[in-house]
Amino acid sequence: xxxxxxxxxxxxxxxxxxxxxxxxxxxxxxxxxxILVLYFAYVGQAWNIMMGFAGQLSLGHxxxxxxxxxxxxxxxxxxxxxxxxxxxxxxxxxxxxxxxVGYLGFRFSLAGVYFALLTIAFAxxxxxxxxxxxxxxxxxxxxxxxxxxxxxxxxxxxGPVLFYYVILFLAVxxxxxxRLLLESRLGRYWLAIREDAEAAQAVGVPVLKCKMLAVxxxxxxxxxxxxxxxxxxxxxxxxxxxxxxxxxxxxLAPIIGGLGTLFGPFVGAVVLTGLGEIFTAVGxxxxxxxxxxxxxxxxxxxIVMYRPAGIWPWxxxxxxxx
Amino acid sequence: xxxxxxELAGLSKxxxxxxxxxxxxxxxPAGAIHALIGPNGAGKTTIFNMIAGVHVPTAGxxxxxxxKISGLRPDKVCDAGVGRTFQIVRPFRGLSVxxxxxxxxxxxxxxxxxxxxxxxxILQRLGLADRRHQPAESLTLPDxxxxxxxxxxxxxxxxxxxxEVMAGLRPTEVDVMVAFLxxxxxxxxxxxxxxxxxxxxxxxxxxxxxxxSYGEKIAEGTPAEITRHQAVLDVYLGEEEVA
Numbered sequence: 001x002x003x004x005x006x007x008x009x010x011x012x013x014x015x016x017x018x019x020x021x022x023x024x025x026x027x028x029x030x031x032x033x034x035i036l037v038l039y040f041a042y043v044g045q046a047w048n049i050m051m052g053f054a055g056q057l058s059l060g061h062x063x064x065x066x067x068x069x070x071x072x073x074x075x076x077x078x079x080x081x082x083x084x085x086x087x088x089x090x091x092x093x094x095x096x097x098x099x100x101v102g103y104l105g106f107r108f109s110l111a112g113v114y115f116a117l118l119t120i121a122f123a124x125x126x127x128x129x130x131x132x133x134x135x136x137x138x139x140x141x142x143x144x145x146x147x148x149x150x151x152x153x154x155x156x157x158x159g160p161v162l163f164y165y166v167i168l169f170l171a172v173x174x175x176x177x178x179r180l181l182l183e184s185r186l187g188r189y190w191l192a193i194r195e196d197a198e199a200a201q202a203v204g205v206p207v208l209k210c211k212m213l214a215v216x217x218x219x220x221x222x223x224x225x226x227x228x229x230x231x232x233x234x235x236x237x238x239x240x241x242x243x244x245x246x247x248x249x250x251x252l253a254p255i256i257g258g259l260g261t262l263f264g265p266f267v268g269a270v271v272l273t274g275l276g277e278i279f280t281a282v283g284x285x286x287x288x289x290x291x292x293x294x295x296x297x298x299x300x301x302x303i304v305m306y307r308p309a310g311i312w313p314w315x316x317x318x319x320x321x322x
Numbered sequence: 323x324x325x326x327x328x329e330l331a332g333l334s335k336x337x338x339x340x341x342x343x344x345x346x347x348x349x350x351p352a353g354a355i356h357a358l359i360g361p362n363g364a365g366k367t368t369i370f371n372m373i374a375g376v377h378v379p380t381a382g383x384x385x386x387x388x389x390k391i392s393g394l395r396p397d398k399v400c401d402a403g404v405g406r407t408f409q410i411v412r413p414f415r416g417l418s419v420x421x422x423x424x425x426x427x428x429x430x431x432x433x434x435x436x437x438x439x440x441x442x443x444i445l446q447r448l449g450l451a452d453r454r455h456q457p458a459e460s461l462t463l464p465d466x467x468x469x470x471x472x473x474x475x476x477x478x479x480x481x482x483x484x485x486e487v488m489a490g491l492r493p494t495e496v497d498v499m500v501a502f503l504x505x506x507x508x509x510x511x512x513x514x515x516x517x518x519x520x521x522x523x524x525x526x527x528x529x530x531x532x533x534x535s536y537g538e539k540i541a542e543g544t545p546a547e548i549t550r551h552q553a554v555l556d557v558y559l560g561e562e563e564v565a
Contacts, residue, residue, distance in 0.1 A: 185428045185437075192425045195414035202374060202408070203477050204400035204429035 008321055019168055023161045035164050035232075037266075037273045039225065042171040044253035044265030045178055046221035051251070052260030053178075053187060054214035055194030057112065060101070060119030061222050062246035063126055064094040068223025069230035069241060070136055076231075077142055078135070082155040083227050091223045097122065098219030099212065106211045120244065127242035141237040144230070156231045163232045170228065171266070174221055179262055181217075190214055194260070222250070256303055258310025267312045275299050325353035325513035326387045326403055326480035328373070333382035333392075335368050335537075342368045343537045345382070350481075350530075352387070353511040355503070357518055357528035359548075361557060365537040366517045367409055370483050373515075374406045375399035386481060400429060405479030407470035409486045409517070413458035420445065420454040422469055426476030441476055448472045448502065463490045468499070475506075481513045488520040500526045533557070 019038075023031055043065065050056045071093045072086035101122050105115045131139045151158035156166070181187045189210045192200035201207045230236050240246060257268025276296060283292035307314050328350040335343040343365040350356045358366050371377045373384050375396040384392035391402050405426075414422050423441035424434070431437040445451045448468045453461065458469060467487045474482060484503075488496050500523050507514055518524045524531060524545060531548045533541040540553045548554055 183434060185432050185434065188421070188425050188428055188434065191417060191421070192414050195416055196412050198376075198396075199408065199412040199414065199473075200425070201396040202400060202406050203426040203473055204397045205425070206395075206397045 005321070016172065023164055028160065031160050031164055033273060033277055035160060035167060036276075037269045038164070038167040038171045039229070040249070040253045040269035040273060041266040042167060042174050043222060043225040043250050044257070044269060045171070045174040046218050046225065047250050048254040048260065048265055049178065049181070049190075049218040049221070050214050052254055052264070053182065053194065054190040054211060056105075056211060056214060057116040058119040058215070058218070058247075059116045059244075059251070060121070060123035060247050061218075061250045062242050062244070063097055063101075063119070063123040064219040064222035065226030065229060065246065065250070066123075066126065066130070066236075066238075066241035067093040067097055068226030069236055070130065070142070070226075071223075072227040073142055073144060073230040073236055074135060076155065077144060083231055084154065084156070087224060087227045090227050091220045094219040094223035094226075095216045097126070098215045102212050102215035106208050106215075120247070123242050123244070123247060127238045130238035130242065136236070136238065139238060141235055144234040146234050163228065167228055170224060175262060175266070177221075182262065186210060186213060191260075252300070254310075256300065256310060258312035261310065261312045261316075263316070264310050264312040267315065268310065271303070271311060324480060325511045327352045328481050328513060328515060329383075329385045329388075330369070330373070331383050331385075333369065333372060333384065334380045335365075335372060335377055336380045341537055343372070343534075346534065346537075346539045347382070348532045348539065348542060350513055350515050352480075352513055353507070354529055355507055355514040355516070355527050356530045356532065357516050357524045357545075358532050358534065359518060359524060360534040360540075364534045366534060367485060368537075369534070370406065370485055370515075370517060373399070373483060374404060400477055400479075403478075403480035404483065405474035405477050405481070406483040407467075407474050407485050407487055409489075411463075411466040411470050413461070413466055413469050413473075415457070415459040417458060418455050419450055419458055419461065419469060422458050423472045423476045426473040429477040437476075441472075444472050444476050447506075449498075464492075464495050467491065471499075479512070481515065484514065484516040484518075486517055486519060488518055488523045491520075493522065496520055496523050497526075499523070503527060 022034055026034065047058065047061050050058050068087070068090035071090035072083045075081040075086040075089060076083060101119055105118050110118055130136045136142055147157060151162060153162065189200065189205045192205055193207055193210055197207050252272055253268035254265045255268065256272055257266065258264030279292040279295040282295065303311065331347045333343060333346045346369060358369065360366055368377065372379045372392060375394050375398065379392050383390050386402055386404065389402065391399050394402065414425065420438065420441055423444055424438045427437035427440040431440055445454050448471060450465065450468055450472060453465065461469060471484065471487055488499060491499065503514060504527060506512060516527065528545060531542065531545055532539060533548060533554050535557045540557065541548060541551045543551065
């Protein structure tokens with residue numbers, strides 16, 4: 001277990017201070033990149049609870065983000081209910097969906113890829129459902145009105161700086177929450193289940209209950225990311241909100257950064273977003289269509305080949321932490 | 323920790339028509355050490371799995387201190403006071419030795435520091451204290467066996483089920499484990515039921531032996547009685563064929 005020593009604490013304090021003043025130091029482009037980093041760090045942290053801690057592979061997390069986003073955006077769009085209230089509905093919807101997916105999967109002991117297939121199936125048929133549900137605007141999408149220069153915190157309307165601070169808060173809160181969870185009985189029970197569910201049950205771990213808690217907590221946090229996402233981008237389409245690609249991109253930061261580690265999702269998000277931006281720039285220079293994706297894919301391949309446990313465990317060892 | 327009385331009555335288990343265990347009944351008094359022996363495939367581990375809640379018996383009951391525990395989930399059986407080891411060791415491989423035992427201790431001590439403290443004490447007793455920060459997967463087989471016992475004990479059971487914890491140990495290591503279990507039993511009154519092929523350990527530990535073959539109980543008695551029992555000799559040495 002990573003111990004949070006005074007040295008690490010100091011490093012974290014400096015990092016947090018820098019993040020707090022970042023909007024004053026960075027231009028519009030820099031801030032938008034940092035927003036992406038924090039978004040992927042946050043949503044990766046949420047997914048990591050299920051896979052990294054409890055060992056349950058979900059490849060359908062777009063379901064929870066999509067439900068969160070659609071519920072909050074729909075309530076605002078149709079009834080003018082702001083996202084601070086709407087997020088509760090979004091979270092409730094995601095938790096309900098997660099409870100169904102989790103119960104079906106865990107009660108009937110679907111493991112590994114079979115469970116993963118179930119998560120994909122739920123995201124897919126929710127996508128098809130939303131494509132045909134008039135309340136969501138169907139496949140034509142749902143658009144939130146954009147008012148330039150207006151900052152309305154109550155309705156989460158405003159510029160990038162507002163969204164930056166919201167996602168920063170979420171990322172920090174998720175980090176602290178995961179740390180607390182990991183250092184609790186529930187967290188240790190998750191690790192035991194990840195390592196060997198049958199042995200865990202023999203030492204008194206209520207396996208089904210712990211797995212259900214993992215999937216619902218993970219879904220609730222992911223739904224908040226969805227709410228943030230919907231209000232940041234101001235548009236939602238079933239085709240993208242519940243897409244397989246969306247689910248996959250949620251998983252990348254923790255996998256690259258280090259599954260089951262607290263710092264992994266953040267480190268992974270920095271590396272992935274950084275590489276993404278560099279390859280976009282290189283692609284623009286070279287003017288070869290699709291070259292960005294090729295570079296990006298190769299980079300992921302190289303990282304996973306040489307650091308299969310992720311970048312963070314290796315980095316932590318080099319920094320002498322742990 | 324005090325011991326509980328284990329009672330098996332008319333216990334049977336069929337796996338899709340394959341009869342693994344048939345009408346097995348015996349009692350282990352509180353604080354006693356009993357052994358369950360028999361050839362490979364006799365149904366010993368199936369009996370353990372029915373006690374531990376992994377299998378629901380097709381017929382019959384398991385009760386602990388008079389309370390029926392058969393049919394309960396394994397974690398509920400653990401709540402009731404049954405600790406078990408696995409024949410093929412199943413440590414939480416990626417976690418440290420200390421974490422492995424701490425997870426067992428969390429069962430009765432919800433706070434992590436308390437559980438860790440209790441786990442440290444158990445590791446000390448089992449001679450694993452100096453390896454507590456090693457990952458469990460790096461342990462040698464004898465140490466993994468000890469880790470199984472440590473993790474089960476951390477749940478503070480009233481009945482400890484040991485499934486071949488001596489297998490693969492050298493004779494001197496067997497003696498160390500025997501001495502530990504005997505001392506544990508004397509100090510705490512913990513009831514122990516062991517499946518064992520290492521007769522040296524069975525003879526040294528068990529006051530009473532139950533023999534199963536082809537899923538049925540064929541004999542029970544003191545170790546001395548068992549070694550003279552004709553049915554047992556037949557099973558182990560083979561019946562004389564009449565040509």
